[in-house]
Amino acid sequence: MRFNTATSPHDHSQNKLDRLMLHVVLALLPGTAALYWYFGWGVLINIVIAVAVAWISEAFILLIRQRPVFTTLKDNSALVTAWLLAIALPPLAPWWLTALGVSFAIVFAKQLYGGLGYNPFNPAMIGYVVLLISFPLEMTQWLAPVSVSGESLSLQQTMQIIFFHQLPVDGWDALSGATPLDKIKTELALLKTIPEIKTDPLFGYLGGRGWEWAGFCYLLGGLYLIYKKIISWHTPVAVLSSMLFIAFVFYLFDSEHYASPLFHIFAGGALLGAFFIATDPVSSCTSSRGKLFYGAGIGVLTYVIRTWGGYPDGIAFAVLLMNMSAPFIDYYTKPRVYGLSKQ
Amino acid sequence: MSKQLTINRGLHRFNGGIHFADEHAESTRHVIASLPIPDKLILPLKQHIGETCKPVVSVGDQVLKGQLLAESENYISAPIHAPTSGIIIAIADHEVPHPSGLTAPCIVIKTDGEDRWCEREPIPDYRSMDRSHLRNLIRNAGIVGLGGAAFPSSVKLNPGPGRTINTLIVNAAECEPYINCDDMLIRERAVEILHGVDIARYCLKVKQCKIGIEDNMPDAHAALQKAIKETGIEDIKLVVVPTRYPTGGEKQLIKVITGLEVPKDGLPADIGIVCHNVGTLYAIARAILHNEPLLSRVVTVTGKGIKQPRNVEAFFGTPLSELAKFCGGYTHDVSRLLMGGHMMGFALHSDELPLVKAANCLLAGTPDELPEPGKPKPCIRCGMCEQVCPANLLPQQLYWYAKAKEFDKTEEFNLFDCIECGCCAYVCPSEIPLVQYYRYAKAEIATKVRKREKSDIARQRFEFRKVRLEREQQEKAEQMQKRKEALRGSDDNSKQAAIQAALERVKAKKEERAKTQTE
Numbered sequence: 001m002r003f004n005t006a007t008s009p010h011d012h013s014q015n016k017l018d019r020l021m022l023h024v025v026l027a028l029l030p031g032t033a034a035l036y037w038y039f040g041w042g043v044l045i046n047i048v049i050a051v052a053v054a055w056i057s058e059a060f061i062l063l064i065r066q067r068p069v070f071t072t073l074k075d076n077s078a079l080v081t082a083w084l085l086a087i088a089l090p091p092l093a094p095w096w097l098t099a100l101g102v103s104f105a106i107v108f109a110k111q112l113y114g115g116l117g118y119n120p121f122n123p124a125m126i127g128y129v130v131l132l133i134s135f136p137l138e139m140t141q142w143l144a145p146v147s148v149s150g151e152s153l154s155l156q157q158t159m160q161i162i163f164f165h166q167l168p169v170d171g172w173d174a175l176s177g178a179t180p181l182d183k184i185k186t187e188l189a190l191l192k193t194i195p196e197i198k199t200d201p202l203f204g205y206l207g208g209r210g211w212e213w214a215g216f217c218y219l220l221g222g223l224y225l226i227y228k229k230i231i232s233w234h235t236p237v238a239v240l241s242s243m244l245f246i247a248f249v250f251y252l253f254d255s256e257h258y259a260s261p262l263f264h265i266f267a268g269g270a271l272l273g274a275f276f277i278a279t280d281p282v283s284s285c286t287s288s289r290g291k292l293f294y295g296a297g298i299g300v301l302t303y304v305i306r307t308w309g310g311y312p313d314g315i316a317f318a319v320l321l322m323n324m325s326a327p328f329i330d331y332y333t334k335p336r337v338y339g340l341s342k343q
Numbered sequence: 344m345s346k347q348l349t350i351n352r353g354l355h356r357f358n359g360g361i362h363f364a365d366e367h368a369e370s371t372r373h374v375i376a377s378l379p380i381p382d383k384l385i386l387p388l389k390q391h392i393g394e395t396c397k398p399v400v401s402v403g404d405q406v407l408k409g410q411l412l413a414e415s416e417n418y419i420s421a422p423i424h425a426p427t428s429g430i431i432i433a434i435a436d437h438e439v440p441h442p443s444g445l446t447a448p449c450i451v452i453k454t455d456g457e458d459r460w461c462e463r464e465p466i467p468d469y470r471s472m473d474r475s476h477l478r479n480l481i482r483n484a485g486i487v488g489l490g491g492a493a494f495p496s497s498v499k500l501n502p503g504p505g506r507t508i509n510t511l512i513v514n515a516a517e518c519e520p521y522i523n524c525d526d527m528l529i530r531e532r533a534v535e536i537l538h539g540v541d542i543a544r545y546c547l548k549v550k551q552c553k554i555g556i557e558d559n560m561p562d563a564h565a566a567l568q569k570a571i572k573e574t575g576i577e578d579i580k581l582v583v584v585p586t587r588y589p590t591g592g593e594k595q596l597i598k599v600i601t602g603l604e605v606p607k608d609g610l611p612a613d614i615g616i617v618c619h620n621v622g623t624l625y626a627i628a629r630a631i632l633h634n635e636p637l638l639s640r641v642v643t644v645t646g647k648g649i650k651q652p653r654n655v656e657a658f659f660g661t662p663l664s665e666l667a668k669f670c671g672g673y674t675h676d677v678s679r680l681l682m683g684g685h686m687m688g689f690a691l692h693s694d695e696l697p698l699v700k701a702a703n704c705l706l707a708g709t710p711d712e713l714p715e716p717g718k719p720k721p722c723i724r725c726g727m728c729e730q731v732c733p734a735n736l737l738p739q740q741l742y743w744y745a746k747a748k749e750f751d752k753t754e755e756f757n758l759f760d761c762i763e764c765g766c767c768a769y770v771c772p773s774e775i776p777l778v779q780y781y782r783y784a785k786a787e788i789a790t791k792v793r794k795r796e797k798s799d800i801a802r803q804r805f806e807f808r809k810v811r812l813e814r815e816q817q818e819k820a821e822q823m824q825k826r827k828e829a830l831r832g833s834d835d836n837s838k839q840a841a842i843q844a845a846l847e848r849v850k851a852k853k854e855e856r857a858k859t860q861t862e
């Protein structure tokens with residue numbers, strides 16, 4: 001009897017690229033649901049716009065680059081990029097803002113570098129930072145959580161705002177609010193102390209109201225990814241513990257002017273960043289030891305930018321800065337080959 | 344005897360590896376069966392690492408079971424014996440199980456079914472014998488590592504001058520999840536394995552022995568414990584190691600048991616360790632105590648493509664199709680046939696190939712079990728390959744450089760420490776056939792080295808020739824000089840005489856020519 005041949009190994013694990021990416025989206029669902037709960041339809045509309053634009057722009061550039069369109073789209077990496085960016089944007093961001101950010105992420109930050117695997121920076125974060133720098137006003141117009149403002153917009157109203165910029169009758173002010181991190185930053189500048197600031201209804205038990213629940217959901221999703229061996233624990237643990245540590249040091253030193261470590265973890269994009277953004281394989285370090293340094297760098301930089309920098313949250317900048325240092329870290333954290341002496 | 348027979352704590356770990364779901368159960372349900380003597384045995388002249396053997400029999404010869412068929416003078420080689428009695432009907436090229444799918448010289452025996460032995464001289468009292476004589480007997484019995492490497496065992500029983508061995512490690516950890524021929528062998532023949540251990544210890548002058556056995560082999564563990572008590576053989580410890588592929592790899596097992604690493608480019612003997620597989624030790628015991636050369640082996644016939652997976656003892660040279668037939672034949676959806684396990688085994692294009700010494704497993708897989716490789720996608724630098732690499736390499740970097748044909752770089756990144764275990768390719772989410780790239784790079788480097796050696800030889804020849812020519816020229820010049828001097832220095836008489844002689848020579852030639860013309 002004759003048989004077909006192939007080379008070893010003859011089997012493969014179930015974690016393949018497209019499934020991996022799909023799992024990431026799956027793990028984002030609880031966090032997305034929490035955002036929807038607190039911030040309304042805008043969250044979902046953003047995702048729809050982002051995903052559609054991501055697919056269209058990726059297909060477009062693949063056609064120009066004469067690469068297979070369908071097989072590339074099928075790897076689901078554009079989906080993840082779009083999703084991550086969408087949930088990082090203000091829920092009522094105008095449609096063109098989302099579209100611009102996503103297409104920039106896909107076209108410039110990913111495909112022009114050669115596509116998946118060749119991009120030195122995290123595309124979603126490039127998209128985010130480009131928007132933040134170019135449209136600071138739109139990017140900081142956050143919505144107050146539904147439970148704080150008491151206002152909830154219908155799907156139709158939300159669409160009118162996003163697509164046609166038609167504000168509801170009682171205007172923008174009733175809806176919008178600063179993010180908790182933003183609030184802390186501005187109020188600290190007004191010489192208030194942290195305990196005073198925290199009496200604002202914007203703050204919840206640990207972080208911002210609503211935000212903390214989303215953060216908690218990201219934490220769950222991240223643990224699921226670790227359990228499924230889709231991400232390794234090294235990066236998130238390093239990000240969070242370094243952030244906890246530095247925040248703890250300053251908190252001990254002066255708790256009036258430095259927010260508590262847990263606040264830092266549960267506010268803003270810390271948990272999303274630690275589990276979903278810093279773990280982007282392409283732009284981070286490869287070795288386990290390297291991931292520890294890389295993650296620690298992100299944690300510390302985020303804290304530094306939040307506390308002393310010009311922006312309320314620093315995850316995006318911290319990730320991009322560490323992306324730049326990743327090859328360097330990789331070079332110095334090469335594992336010791338079996339049988340090579342220990343020096 | 345020391346109190347504690349089994350050790351399962353204080354073990355070490357090697358980097359990476361993969362824990363597979365247990366594929367053990369299927370083929371361990373039945374005892375080892377002996378395959379009936381097939382009509383024809385096809386014995387490749389090379390079934391080991393080292394020099395190919397030369398036949399010492401010719402076509403038409405009647406041979407007896409255990410009779411020497413082929414051997415080599417070379418130290419690193421292993422002779423081939425007749426597994427049963429019969430007639431040599433051919434010595435010719437035949438397809439052999441090799442990744443290349445090529446043919447190789449084989450001796451073909453038509454069996455007579457009588458299984459008549461040649462004369463034997465068992466040595467029950469080996470401890471009174473000279474060690475080198477014992478090693479010679481083992482070498483002449485054609486014994487090679489039966490774990491899959493097929494390296495001549497007698498070489499590994501000789502630590503060589505300047506090396507002291509302090510531990511014999513017995514590898515009873517299966518190499519791959521599907522394979523369980525060692526497990527079954529221990530369950531059924533533990534006492535003889537222990538005799539083999541003792542012979543090996545005597546040859547190596549070591550006292551301490553550790554048997555590394557996986558934690559999913561409780562029956563084998565019990566059998567060994569019982570056998571140790573029965574035989575009263577001392578200084579043997581059973582080390583229960585966690586089942587994690589590739590613990591059965593020699594370097595990995597040594598690390599797990601001792602915490603030591605075999606130095607790069609070195610041998611286990613460099614750190615005082617020698618490692619033998621249980622099957623090999625069993626064969627050694629048979630060779631010494633019964634004077635039986637290596638004629639057969641236990642092989643796991645398994646996979647979803649085989650109707651009744653089980654372990655079978657069969658003669659070398661048995662066509663693999665016979666093994667499959669004996670195990671109930673193939674299922675209708677069998678798609679791939681492997682020699683070895685699903686991680687390191689190689690795919691055979693046919694089952695009309697003979698069983699060889701290195702074959703520990705015949706795996707007939709279905710598409711669902713051994714899926715077709717997917718389309719490779721770009722490397723996303725996820726580092727999963729690195730996390731599972733038991734050699735602590737950087738598989739993604741090796742891939743990068745191999746793909747870019749930067750072979751110097753691959754060597755710099757320790758390509759040759761890759762044991763081709765396949766862990767990296769197994770986990771790579773982008774389904775890149777990483778191991779294929781490493782094999783390619785290794786082959787390219789080997790060809791380059793060979794070329795360089797050749798050109799080195801050529802250059803040496805050229806230089807030698809140049810030197811010779813120069814020397815010859817110099818010699819010529821010297822002679823000329825001498826002659827000139829001789830001429831100058833001689834008197835007129837001698838000059839005259841020389842001229843006279845030359846004239847005479849010319850005259851003689853003329854005459855000769857005239858003569859031939861007249862004739």
Ligand code: SF4
Binds near residue numbers: 771
């Ligand atoms: S596992 Fe595959 S995709 Fe990941 S780094 Fe290694 S080679 Fe690249």
Ligand code: SF4
Binds near residue numbers: 733
């Ligand atoms: S095949 Fe080589 S590189 Fe890949 S995991 Fe095994 S030893 Fe490491």
